[in-house]
Amino acid sequence: ETGVTQSPTHLIKTRGQQVTLRCSSQSGHNTVSWYQQALGQGPQFIFQYYREEENGRGNFPPRFSGLQFPNYSSELNVNALELDDSALYLCASSLAPRTATYEQYFGPGTRLTVT
């Protein structure tokens, strides 16, 4: 059983640029959630995708957008990068949008640095 994978591992971008992060969900999981973890803080929910549609969103501006593909993999896109977007971006997959135990399986994350 393949776990959640993310790419790239880390990258550096300049303020104002755009970035795309990728995630492959765990086998059999149809729901993907994205989280932002700033240094020294806990992960913050960005949004969730289920059946290729956004299925819930946290307190993030519209320049954070996503996609989910028929194979349940997902992308997180961030436009007009700001310095505060520097963080670890975590992808998590689950069997369904809401399971009995709310358990999600996380990838290792992508470390984004904006200069």
Place this chain on the structure above:
Amino acid sequence: DQQVKQNSPSLSVQEGRISILNCDYTNSMFDYFLWYKKYPAEGPTFLISISSIKDKNEDGRFTVFLNKSAKHLSLHIVPSQPGDSAVYFCAASGGNAGNMLTFGGGTRLMVKP
């Protein structure tokens, strides 16, 4: 407005002793609570969870206690092992939080041999 708080950024414990990690929440609509463990360069991994209808859940060396009236939960690790050294996150979900997990800021546990 932090709905889930872990007030101790770090905790140091001797191997073999008990580790107690604490978490407080403010949203009374949360109905499920989870603990995740995170090692450097890895994603958080699920450790143990508890439903709001219970006050205790045990899994091997790990026990989570929930005090709903105080809006407080704790994770007990007995006995603590050096391999338990990691950052521990408390998370909550349910109610008006919808499908998302709301995390605390984490507690770094160091277990000394």
